[in-house]
Amino acid sequence: MYLISSTKLRKxxxxxxxxxxxxxxxxxxxxRIFRTAPDxxxxxxxxxDRTQKLDGTYGCLVITGDKGLAGAYNHNIxxxxxxxLEEHPDTxxxxxxxxxxQAFMQRGxxxxxSFLYPAQNPTMQRAREIxxxxxxxxxxxxxxxxxxxxxxxxxxxxxxxxETRILPFHRSNFTAGPTDAGSKVSFEFTPxxxxxxxxxxxxxxxxxxxxxxxxxxxxxxxxxxxAMNAANENADSMLSQLSVQYNRVRQAAITQEITExxxxxxxxxxxxxxxxx
Numbered sequence: 001m002y003l004i005s006s007t008k009l010r011k012x013x014x015x016x017x018x019x020x021x022x023x024x025x026x027x028x029x030x031x032r033i034f035r036t037a038p039d040x041x042x043x044x045x046x047x048x049d050r051t052q053k054l055d056g057t058y059g060c061l062v063i064t065g066d067k068g069l070a071g072a073y074n075h076n077i078x079x080x081x082x083x084x085l086e087e088h089p090d091t092x093x094x095x096x097x098x099x100x101x102q103a104f105m106q107r108g109x110x111x112x113x114s115f116l117y118p119a120q121n122p123t124m125q126r127a128r129e130i131x132x133x134x135x136x137x138x139x140x141x142x143x144x145x146x147x148x149x150x151x152x153x154x155x156x157x158x159x160x161x162x163e164t165r166i167l168p169f170h171r172s173n174f175t176a177g178p179t180d181a182g183s184k185v186s187f188e189f190t191p192x193x194x195x196x197x198x199x200x201x202x203x204x205x206x207x208x209x210x211x212x213x214x215x216x217x218x219x220x221x222x223x224x225x226x227a228m229n230a231a232n233e234n235a236d237s238m239l240s241q242l243s244v245q246y247n248r249v250r251q252a253a254i255t256q257e258i259t260e261x262x263x264x265x266x267x268x269x270x271x272x273x274x275x276x277x
Contacts, residue, residue, distance in 0.1 A: 037189070044138075045170070062100050095114045
């Protein structure tokens with residue numbers, strides 16, 4: 001399992017590396033739009049003054065694995081989701097991964113929608129399917145906020161469970177940071193700035209979900225490698241301890257046999273001496 005996970009990890013890391021440029025380019029284009037037309041309005045963003053409080057039903061996309069034997073990978077996701085449900089009970093769950101489905105069913109928690117394809121080998125097509133469902137619920141007003149609970153691959157050695165709001169966005173998510181060279185160039189938007197922004201946001205959400213799926217899959221393989229490596233080390237340690245115990249028992253048995261033979265020989269010798277006398 002360690003060798004299989006290491007192979008899948010390398011493949012998943014390559015997919016993750018190929019995902020980043022697309023995701024970064026979309027974010028740069030949204031940033032460019034806000035710098036070109038700062039007063040643009042979009043249904044996917046908080047109002048600029050942020051005075052409107054969003055009360056209502058939340059949506060939460062939960063990404064787990066299909067099986068265990070991956071350390072605390074799945075349990076951390078379930079724990080973060082349960083914490084979110086405690087803070088906001090009116091949250092509808094959209095679950096990817098058999099482990100998450102079974103965990104919530106055992107707890108008697110209703111799942112709004114379960115995506116039955118496996119969490120293994122995520123694709124952009126699956127991300128678009130998930131994104132279209134969540135966007136449709138958000139645009140209809142059925143959901144006022146949408147979160148993603150997944151495992152973020154921080155670097156090549158560590159990962160951590162993340163709870164990220166993907167809708168609605170704050171403008172500061174895209175307006176902060178250094179100004180790029182193309183921000184001062186004049187652009188023309190067709191049919192309108194809002195229409196272009198909304199179209200890019202839909203692709204951005206799909207890209208984010210795809211990135212989260214790939215991140216989670218990468219983190220799962222990394223966690224499984226660590227779990228299997230720990231299992232190997234524990235097994236080696238157990239074998240070493242059992243070997244010491246076995247040698248002690250074996251030595252004790254040999255010593256006991258030698259003692260019995262020696263005692264028997266001594267007794268036989270004494271018996272012969274008495275007969276001779």
